[in-house]
Amino acid sequence: MREMSAPVGNPTRGTTGTNRLRRNDRWIAASAAFRRASDPLVVDLGYGASGVTAFELATRLRRVRADAEVLGLELDPERVATARRQLEEVRAGGTPFAPDLAVSFARGGFEVPVPNRRRPAVIRAMNVLRQYDEGDVADAWRQVASRLAPEGLLFEGTCDEIGRISSWVDVASDGSPVAFTISLRLAGLEHPGIVAERLPKALIHRNVPGERIHHLLTALDREWERAAPLSTFGPVQRWLAAVAALRTQGLPIQGTRTRWRLGELTVPWSTVSPAS
Template sequence: MPHGTITRGTTNTNRLRRVDRWIATLPALRTAVSPLVVDLGYGASGVTAFELQHRLARVRPEVEVVGLEISPERVATALDQLRSVHAGSTGFAADAPVSFALGGFEVPLPGGRSATVIRAFNVLRQYDEAEVPAAWRRMTGRLEPAGTLVEGTCDEIGRVASWVALGVDGPQTFTLSLRLAELERPSIVAERLPKVLIHRNVDGERVHALLVELDRAWRHNAPLSVYGPRQRWVAAVRTLGASGWPVLGPAARWRLGELTLPWSSVAPRGFAWE
């Protein structure tokens, strides 16, 4: 039986575009001999799996995507969509190597293959925080040795997102990605933090300190708004780095509204991978 709890199934076209373009930069994807990417818990529609394959194929044309759901009804719906894709009646390539199957955190794959990347978005929100490490360990156990699990959350239309990247040895980085146009304050991401962090936005926790400092840097660089929100955001990220936060580059990613830091910068107090 698939391991996990059924989600609400909320799915929207382009909802996961921010994380998809970040996944496209991963060394795991770019160097894998035969890249296999899993869209875990894709929801009521298989569209995010088709979009994922379409975006990643720009850097790895041979990439395969497998969509997994614990609901047989959702798998049946996605297979109907796949038939339409194969018939050439959609905007996706008719020969796109996308498939769908029943599965959860155990990540069952054909032939016992391991995954290059597992994208698990909006699947842990309904779980208790204490259940997250076990789910992470189970999913990372299905990765290739150099593979990456990307687990996170976003809003319904994909304008606010954040995620944790993990390897087989545990969490590596934390990323937030925001639509900069009309952004009032970066801490809006607090509503869409991964489950392991969403209840830690309180005094004494690292992620809270990060959001406080990021808001401060955003306000400090408000005069740069006359040049556009991207310039203001890049300056805010530089300000954050200058204040001691170990911001990761390159700056080209900052212009997309992204900010990435080592996991240790935001890890909850008392968090243990083992």
């Protein structure tokens, strides 16, 4: 593969860590875009200073599909070189990861260079757009998503440093956002609204009265507090009660209890889209 001399995008801080993106990994592994793909290629765009998130993603995906592949892309050639050295260690059997893990690394950005004209089933871009302006987000979505397979999805969002608080947007191959997901570690959770600190760039400045995301988070916090007596039975039961209350009130929460039990809540993008 001929690597791009001038990949598109701005450098990220590069912070990463073991299991930081486990919640998003799990979401990708369960997605129809991945499970039904004719070519289950997944791109980890902007993986950071270490290739560990790509290794973890590939490990989780191969449990669902043995033919899954992960391509890690970074703007910085030094980060690519570091990840390739790590991959050599994996191949040599000196890590907890399987030596035959289907992972590769290359230099690239929003143009998403993939060899042999392949179209990824999924592109993951977590913690990539944080330093961009809100006005840049839609163009970034369109450019990155244009590289997807027709039924593919881009998952773009943010998480905290240890992966307990995260949220992301599902973006279709035409660049249109289709859903928004919150994913929280329920053990020790004080209130769900803490996710406001880790909203995707398209929403993080919109958590103010009059905006749909503010309405959702306010309602979620309210029902979490109302369900406090269920804490006796554990945080999962408290969360399930809060989610059920929101559905009763008419919020179009997607998925089933299987997903909700994981601390997830997904709604159509129209439920949280900016008012203007």
